[in-house]
Amino acid sequence: MPQCVRIIDNCVEMLSCTRDARRAGRVVGLVPTMGALHDGHLSLIRAARNETNFVVVSIFVNPTQFGPNEDLDRYPRMREQDRKLAAEAGADVTFEPQPAEMYPEGYATYVYQESLAGRLEGEKRPNHFRGVCTVCTKLFNVVEPDIAYFGQKDYQQSVIVRRIVRDLNMPLEIKILPTVRERDGLAMSSRNTYLNPQERQQATCLSRALSLAQQRVSRGETESPKVLAAMLEEIEKEPLSRIDYAEIVHPDTLEPVNQVETGSVALLAVHIGGTRLIDNAILRL
Amino acid sequence: MPQCVRIIDNCVEMLSCTRDARRAGRVVGLVPTMGALHDGHLSLIRAARNETNFVVVSIFVNPTQFGPNEDLDRYPRMREQDRKLAAEAGADVTFEPQPAEMYPEGYATYVYQESLAGRLEGEKRPNHFRGVCTVCTKLFNVVEPDIAYFGQKDYQQSVIVRRIVRDLNMPLEIKILPTVRERDGLAMSSRNTYLNPQERQQATCLSRALSLAQQRVSRGETESPKVLAAMLEEIEKEPLSRIDYAEIVHPDTLEPVNQVETGSVALLAVHIGGTRLIDNAILRL
Numbered sequence: 001m002p003q004c005v006r007i008i009d010n011c012v013e014m015l016s017c018t019r020d021a022r023r024a025g026r027v028v029g030l031v032p033t034m035g036a037l038h039d040g041h042l043s044l045i046r047a048a049r050n051e052t053n054f055v056v057v058s059i060f061v062n063p064t065q066f067g068p069n070e071d072l073d074r075y076p077r078m079r080e081q082d083r084k085l086a087a088e089a090g091a092d093v094t095f096e097p098q099p100a101e102m103y104p105e106g107y108a109t110y111v112y113q114e115s116l117a118g119r120l121e122g123e124k125r126p127n128h129f130r131g132v133c134t135v136c137t138k139l140f141n142v143v144e145p146d147i148a149y150f151g152q153k154d155y156q157q158s159v160i161v162r163r164i165v166r167d168l169n170m171p172l173e174i175k176i177l178p179t180v181r182e183r184d185g186l187a188m189s190s191r192n193t194y195l196n197p198q199e200r201q202q203a204t205c206l207s208r209a210l211s212l213a214q215q216r217v218s219r220g221e222t223e224s225p226k227v228l229a230a231m232l233e234e235i236e237k238e239p240l241s242r243i244d245y246a247e248i249v250h251p252d253t254l255e256p257v258n259q260v261e262t263g264s265v266a267l268l269a270v271h272i273g274g275t276r277l278i279d280n281a282i283l284r285l
Numbered sequence: 286m287p288q289c290v291r292i293i294d295n296c297v298e299m300l301s302c303t304r305d306a307r308r309a310g311r312v313v314g315l316v317p318t319m320g321a322l323h324d325g326h327l328s329l330i331r332a333a334r335n336e337t338n339f340v341v342v343s344i345f346v347n348p349t350q351f352g353p354n355e356d357l358d359r360y361p362r363m364r365e366q367d368r369k370l371a372a373e374a375g376a377d378v379t380f381e382p383q384p385a386e387m388y389p390e391g392y393a394t395y396v397y398q399e400s401l402a403g404r405l406e407g408e409k410r411p412n413h414f415r416g417v418c419t420v421c422t423k424l425f426n427v428v429e430p431d432i433a434y435f436g437q438k439d440y441q442q443s444v445i446v447r448r449i450v451r452d453l454n455m456p457l458e459i460k461i462l463p464t465v466r467e468r469d470g471l472a473m474s475s476r477n478t479y480l481n482p483q484e485r486q487q488a489t490c491l492s493r494a495l496s497l498a499q500q501r502v503s504r505g506e507t508e509s510p511k512v513l514a515a516m517l518e519e520i521e522k523e524p525l526s527r528i529d530y531a532e533i534v535h536p537d538t539l540e541p542v543n544q545v546e547t548g549s550v551a552l553l554a555v556h557i558g559g560t561r562l563i564d565n566a567i568l569r570l
Binding site: 011015106107108109110111112113114115116133134137138141142144163164167168169170171 | 296300391392393394395396397398399400401418419422423426427429448449452453454455456
């Protein structure tokens with residue numbers, strides 16, 4: 001049976017669409033994506049389908065979260081397939097605004113978070129989180145969801161989005177769902193398509209390092225430097241790997257911790273050849 | 286007949302109150318204030334009463350829009366009188382949140398506008414508009430008004446608020462109402478209470494200078510430097526005056542214009558003794 005999804009390409013229609021849905025008693029779920037949907041996105045859409053009764057999937061490759069030398073232009077775009085996958089997973093609407101509508105000539109208003117956005121990804125990718133916070137605020141205002149869904153794979157992003165929602169009193173709930181992985185452990189990411197076969201094989205070093213970290217902690221090692229050393233060693237086994245950062249941090253403040261506790265988060269960013277990948281794991285004692 | 290206003294002091298109750306009102310078919314108007322209500326505020330409340338059928342007046346002396354050496358501590362506070370005046374002018378609710386709820390420990394999320402907030406007031410009062418944009422965003426999220434009302438007296442503020450609403454797709458309309466003046470021309474402002482009788486008298490130099498500017502323009506003078514010179518001369522007649530800035534700008538970009546056109550805005554900030562006052566006029570050829 002073919003699934004059907006309504007395609008909306010402008011903000012006015014989008015807002016009136018979800019307002020109609022809410023007036024009809026529906027609870028609205030939003031899954032913000034940049035397209036190139038994979039099983040990680042689909043798990044968010046399915047969760048939205050289960051927990052709400054009107055599901056909007058936004059597909060927008062947001063220029064303001066890319067740095068000048070990053071992969072905005074080559075970021076994978078596959079609109080037809082995205083619509084089909086979104087519909088099959090339970091989306092009612094795909095929201096596909098044009099960059100010129102989202103950021104018209106003279107655009108100059110930004111949302112940012114001072115205390116969490118300067119470290120880790122934010123340190124390596126200046127203005128990245130300013131772009132994320134800004135586009136999320138815009139999407140939340142245009143869709144007016146009751147719940148928005150994010151993946152834990154972008155751990156720092158999920159913490160920051162939760163914080164701006166709380167700080168700015170945005171009237172919605174943020175849900176963070178577990179990272180979905182390939183069978184060999186690699187975290188699902190639209191950027192995995194950049195990897196050639198050799199890189200693809202070596203890319204498993206991120207999840208292997210995180211598993212190893214959990215193993216060390218389970219065996220009683222709670223000193224972060226020692227756990228991190230084991231992770232780095234695992235990653236450095238791969239000749240195409242180049243570590244960008246590896247840290248164990250407090251789950252809310254994202255500040256490095258010296259002693260691992262249950263809930264501490266191990267975060268990794270690693271270049272595999274020309275592709276930069278991130279991954280993380282919430283550790284348990 | 287005594288007027289009655291409902292007092293709400295927390296965000297959860299505020300949101301549920303206006304959601305109930307909207308569900309009952311009401312159109313919600315918001316008048317954001319820092320209290321110490323004067324006839325300027327009351328004209329906004331009356332307009333909201335005329336154009337909507339559920340009127341919220343927020344009263345919150347917003348700390349993030351004051352600089353470290355400004356008048357946050359001595360800003361006039363007169364809550365009982367504010368409630369009475371708001372009720373008489375047609376408010377249904379006064380929203381009076383506590384600073385600790387609006388900016389809890391660790392607060393670090395801000396909204397800012399890059400292109401309009403750096404000049405004029407923004408140049409003299411760093412972070413002022415970041416505070417204004419942030420508190421307006423929060424109030425809009427907590428009250429969910431259909432229309433919010435601002436006074437033209439804070440001209441730059443009104444342009445910036447309109448811009449962030451457009452840029453961030455906030456689902457509300459901003460209305461700007463004319464400045465209300467004392468009989469001798471002084472623009473209504475809560476800060477006028479700081480003036481001693483001598484200063485109060487000399488404070489009329491702002492509105493006199495603006496009237497003079499319009500007069501010169503009406504007589505055919507369209508060169509901004511000449512119009513500004515006449516304004517400055519008028520202000521400098523008063524021994525207690527000290528000019529902070531005087532500019533004629535484009536109404537939307539706030540960039541200085543060399544030739545006055547219909548719609549150009551003359552903006553003034555002048556210290557009168559220890560009190561800093563602002564005023565403006567939209568010029569017509």
